[in-house]
Amino acid sequence: MQFKHPEILYALFLLLIPIIVHLFQLRKFQKVAFTNVAFLKEAILQTRKSSQIKKWLILLTRMLLLAALVFAFAQPFTSKSNNFNIEKETVIYLDNSFSMQAKGNQGELLKRAIQDIISNVPENENISIFTNDDVFKNTTIKAIKNDLLKLEYSSNQLTTEAALLKSKTFFNQKSNTLKNIVLISDFQEDKQVFKTTKDTLINLNIVKLNPINKNNISIDSLYISETNPTALKLKVILKNSGIAIENLPVSLYNNDNLIAKTSVAINQDAETTFSLPVNETINGKITIEDSNLQFDNSLYFNINKAIKINVLSINGQDDDFLKRIYTNTEFNYNSTPINKLNYNLIDTQNLIILNELNSIPVALSSALNQLIKQDGTLILIPSKTIKNASYNQFLMNYNCSFKNLITSNKRITTINYSHPLYNNGVFEKQVKNFQYPKVNSFYNVACSGFSSVLSFEDGKTFLGQRLNTYMFSSALNKDNSNFKNSPLIVPTLYNIAKQSFKIPQLYYTIGKENTFDVETKMQQDAVLSLVNNDLNMIPKQQYFNNKVVINTSEEPSGAGIYSITNKNSIVKNVSYNYNRNESKLAYRDLSALKHVTVSDSVTKIFDTIKSDTKVNALWKWFVIFALALLIIEMLILKFFK
Numbered sequence: 001m002q003f004k005h006p007e008i009l010y011a012l013f014l015l016l017i018p019i020i021v022h023l024f025q026l027r028k029f030q031k032v033a034f035t036n037v038a039f040l041k042e043a044i045l046q047t048r049k050s051s052q053i054k055k056w057l058i059l060l061t062r063m064l065l066l067a068a069l070v071f072a073f074a075q076p077f078t079s080k081s082n083n084f085n086i087e088k089e090t091v092i093y094l095d096n097s098f099s100m101q102a103k104g105n106q107g108e109l110l111k112r113a114i115q116d117i118i119s120n121v122p123e124n125e126n127i128s129i130f131t132n133d134d135v136f137k138n139t140t141i142k143a144i145k146n147d148l149l150k151l152e153y154s155s156n157q158l159t160t161e162a163a164l165l166k167s168k169t170f171f172n173q174k175s176n177t178l179k180n181i182v183l184i185s186d187f188q189e190d191k192q193v194f195k196t197t198k199d200t201l202i203n204l205n206i207v208k209l210n211p212i213n214k215n216n217i218s219i220d221s222l223y224i225s226e227t228n229p230t231a232l233k234l235k236v237i238l239k240n241s242g243i244a245i246e247n248l249p250v251s252l253y254n255n256d257n258l259i260a261k262t263s264v265a266i267n268q269d270a271e272t273t274f275s276l277p278v279n280e281t282i283n284g285k286i287t288i289e290d291s292n293l294q295f296d297n298s299l300y301f302n303i304n305k306a307i308k309i310n311v312l313s314i315n316g317q318d319d320d321f322l323k324r325i326y327t328n329t330e331f332n333y334n335s336t337p338i339n340k341l342n343y344n345l346i347d348t349q350n351l352i353i354l355n356e357l358n359s360i361p362v363a364l365s366s367a368l369n370q371l372i373k374q375d376g377t378l379i380l381i382p383s384k385t386i387k388n389a390s391y392n393q394f395l396m397n398y399n400c401s402f403k404n405l406i407t408s409n410k411r412i413t414t415i416n417y418s419h420p421l422y423n424n425g426v427f428e429k430q431v432k433n434f435q436y437p438k439v440n441s442f443y444n445v446a447c448s449g450f451s452s453v454l455s456f457e458d459g460k461t462f463l464g465q466r467l468n469t470y471m472f473s474s475a476l477n478k479d480n481s482n483f484k485n486s487p488l489i490v491p492t493l494y495n496i497a498k499q500s501f502k503i504p505q506l507y508y509t510i511g512k513e514n515t516f517d518v519e520t521k522m523q524q525d526a527v528l529s530l531v532n533n534d535l536n537m538i539p540k541q542q543y544f545n546n547k548v549v550i551n552t553s554e555e556p557s558g559a560g561i562y563s564i565t566n567k568n569s570i571v572k573n574v575s576y577n578y579n580r581n582e583s584k585l586a587y588r589d590l591s592a593l594k595h596v597t598v599s600d601s602v603t604k605i606f607d608t609i610k611s612d613t614k615v616n617a618l619w620k621w622f623v624i625f626a627l628a629l630l631i632i633e634m635l636i637l638k639f640f641k
Contacts, residue, residue, distance in 0.1 A: 008074040018062040061633040068626035076618040087177045091170045095185035096131045097157040098295040099582040102211035109209040114148050116602035128170040132156040155510050155578045160194040187588040198595040205597045205605045215242025218296035218583035234274045240266045241584045253285040283561050296583045300561050300575035301506040308332045309501045312349045317356035317477050321484045347545045351500040356383035359390035374544040377500035380471040400447035411436040412462050414455035421495045437486035442474035507575040518548045520571050530562040
């Protein structure tokens with residue numbers, strides 16, 4: 001027990017007063033004459049004995065009464081002696097991700113948590129609070145109350161492990177402080193494993209907020225499933241994490257105009273298809289009606305005017321196989337023999353193919369190097385009779401060289417399935433045994449920094465890649481190889497061309513690294529902007545001769561259709577949507593966690609934290625004790641005869 005005013009305890013010396021009063025009899029006795037002395041003696045003995053007991057009882061009660069009053073004015077209290085005089089630090093992680101839109105017993109989980117924090121944390125107590133986007137370090141509830149009330153939902157979501165690690169960075173380096181971490185979230189399931197370890201310096205508290213309704217329907221994705229000369233089929237995938245729905249309306253908008261509507265029955269998954277005209281610009285939006293989470297009820301997409309990729313083949317051999325791959329519907333394909341090459345065409349190309357040239361002239365070598373610096377793509381197919389010095393002079397910048405020609409049959413047996421040319425659904429599964437294409441001769445190539453795309457059975461490279469350059473080690477003409485007849489040639493050459501100019505996709509996901517190309521001519525120092533209503537931002541971009549490469553990651557942060565503008569001119573549109581990871585309302589089981597306090601209430605957690613440094617005032621009990629002693633004294637004086 002401790003005292004707020006210990007100096008008042010000196011008043012306990014006043015206890016001497018009742019002792020002095022009771023021990024010294026200052027009253028004079030009066031003599032009374034009695035006839036029967038024997039009787040008087042007996043009466044006197046009896047009176048002295050009972051009077052002495054009464055005096056000692058009164059003395060005891062008065063001393064206790066006075067002591068209780070002294071203790072009451074000294075204001076005694078109790079506390080946890082280890083924590084009371086220690087500085088306290090509290091760090092709060094408040095999850096404001098989209099899943100916190102779900103409703104609990106008292107409204108939306110996030111809004112209720114904010115109210116509970118404001119109610120339970122003293123206004124002037126120093127704390128740190130951070131969310132998925134914002135940080136309020138070493139502040140008070142009074143200072144940030146309005147910011148908390150205006151807090152918006154975020155498309156970002158910290159993992160539990162990341163939130164815990166970030167929490168620890170807010171503490172100072174003092175060792176004699178009481179550190180508390182409070183993680184407030186619904187703790188959705190994710191791929192990360194969350195484990196807690198014992199930390200004697202930090203108290204970890206978890207508030208797991210539980211929604212009362214775990215039903216949610218989301219628009220998961222969409223893609224073009226089929227294209228014909230007049231129309232394309234747009235397939236929409238929907239997901240359901242709750243009870244089955246027999247009739248869910250699905251609407252398709254172009255800008256603000258409703259152009260199609262249908263309904264689907266959905267248990268766990270469902271899909272529906274819309275038909276759209278070919279060669280028509282669509283600023284689309286798919287919407288559903290779902291009263292639970294709102295962020296995944298819309299999906300934006302764009303179908304822009306088709307852009308053809310420029311492909312130039314410089315031929316030393318027949319290029320019929322290239323013409324069949326690079327058709328006029330998707331590519332601007334041009335071919336020319338080396339002796340008729342117009343060098344002015346090179347700067348405007350996205351892909352250049354050296355089709356079995358015997359040598360690479362110096363002028364062409366210089367132009368190709370400049371094209372590659374401007375993010376162009378090159379495919380090199382050697383002839384069977386190359387001039388090594390000419391090729392190796394060009395390949396010197398790539399630390400690569402052609403050695404001797406090996407006239408031996410080799411089968412092409414190894415496919416690098418993880419390569420970007422093949423990891424986008426080209427193969428349904430990895431094929432271990434198929435009709436392998438073969439070559440009759442190939443060059444022994446020495447290269448550093450080249451990754452194998454296709455390899456021979458002995459592991460040597462048939463097709464290698466370094467940055468934007470793809471190089472075959474063998475001629476592809478029908479006399480030397482049957483690769484032209486292999487099913488591999490179409491996806492290989494087609495995807496190389498497709499990746500030479502990254503046409504914007506139907507939509508992009510916010511928070512991921514997104515890169516696409518925009519075909520436009522720009523003046524010096526000009527920049528492209530992303531515009532959506534009042535939002536105008538300049539993304540990371542790089543300008544080349546005939547295109548601008550745009551890269552986005554954290555921004556834009558809001559879903560919608562954005563216009564890519566060059567000054568006041570709209571070049572094209574691109575769509576961004578929120579990640580659908582939070583659409584499935586499945587949650588972690590935290591019951592097995594150790595060294596942590598878990599609760600479903602913000603109030604309970606803060607009551608626990610307060611109890612660690614709680615002061616129990618005892619002065620009221622001493623006042624009550626004094627009143628009780630006063631009553632006892634009065635009863636003794638009245639009834640003790």
